[in-house]
Amino acid sequence: MSRRLRQPAWALAADTLTQQVEYVPAFFTRALPESRPTTREAAAQAFDEVWQAFDREYAMFVLKPQVDWSGLREEYRPRAQAARTEYDLAAVLAEMLRRLEDLHVSVRLGPEWLPGYTRPRPLNASWAAVERTVGALQKSHADLVWARTSDGVGYVNVRRLNGEEPRWLDLDPFGTPLDGRGVQPAIRIDAKPEDFTPERDPVLEAALTHLRKQPQAERKPARRQ
Structure with missing residues (x-):
């Protein structure tokens, strides 16, 4: 056949x-x-x-x-x-x-x-603005880049895991899966697609603003498990 x-x-x-x-x-x-x-x-x-x-x-x-x-x-x-x-x-x-x-x-x-149903979904990020916002990107792996701002805030972008599209299970702070329940964002970003430009990423800017509210002396680096 x-x-x-x-x-x-x-x-x-x-x-x-x-x-x-x-x-x-x-x-x-x-x-x-x-x-x-x-x-x-x-x-x-x-x-x-x-x-x-x-x-x-x-x-x-x-x-x-x-x-x-x-x-x-x-x-x-x-x-x-x-x-x-x-x-x-x-x-x-x-x-x-x-x-x-x-x-x-x-x-x-x-x-x-x-093929399933799809519709246009504007990207809620501007990759071109990342390096301008957090500094020079370092490539540790073909699918992982990172950077650190001048005041010590880290940025990590994992594009793929083991050569495949990222797959993970989202949990709340108590370990309960969020699948089927969703979660209300802690910080609401009222941004329109046109607000994301090569110069600005409103979501990344809001995240940095939130993290910088913690005094630099009190920031603790993450520990590898």
């Missing part, structure tokens, strides 16, 4: 620190894993299980009155039944779930994530 190939696409890796862009040729003809075939009955059953699970447990419907969930079932179920492979079925489910307009909802088939 022949393996499906990705459609030709340009894949570029941008390094914002060095301001360089690298072309990644591996994605141009990267083979997709073979997708197992499915039947009309199995596809319909899988679709119904997903639809019913969201209908029963998805709490955000009360905040999304514009979503006609029953109407989406009528629209997408015939397409799911027509799917010939598990990948085709997953693609139908992913397209339907994108209509929820929820950044936290996505579909994964094996190791591959299918």
Whole structure:
């Protein structure tokens, strides 16, 4: 059986620190894993299980009155039944779930994530302003840079962990996971996207102002565990 190939696409890796862009040729003809075939009955059953699970447990419907969930079932179920492979079925489910307009909802088939809902999200930082604010950046590793202000405030930027995107579990001071609960910021920053310029980063400036309220003589360096 022949393996499906990705459609030709340009894949570029941008390094914002060095301001360089690298072309990644591996994605141009990267083979997709073979997708197992499915039947009309199995596809319909899988679709119904997903639809019913969201209908029963998805709490955000009360905040999304514009979503006609029953109407989406009528629209997408015939397409799911027509799917010939598990990948085709997953693609139908992913397209339907994108209509929820929820950044936290996505579909994964094996190791591959299918495109989910997205929207423009302005970056709440200005990397160009960092060095002007905290001083010269030092590179300890390809994915870690740091700096220290003239009055002893440290800055660390961890871009990746072990060559992968950072993954961590956010906890409150008592060790309780914040996932699904959120947290109110201790310092509210009323900044607009246009406030972030190559010369200014309002979030970084507010953090430094907060840290500098502690007398320098009382600041204690962090200890490595």
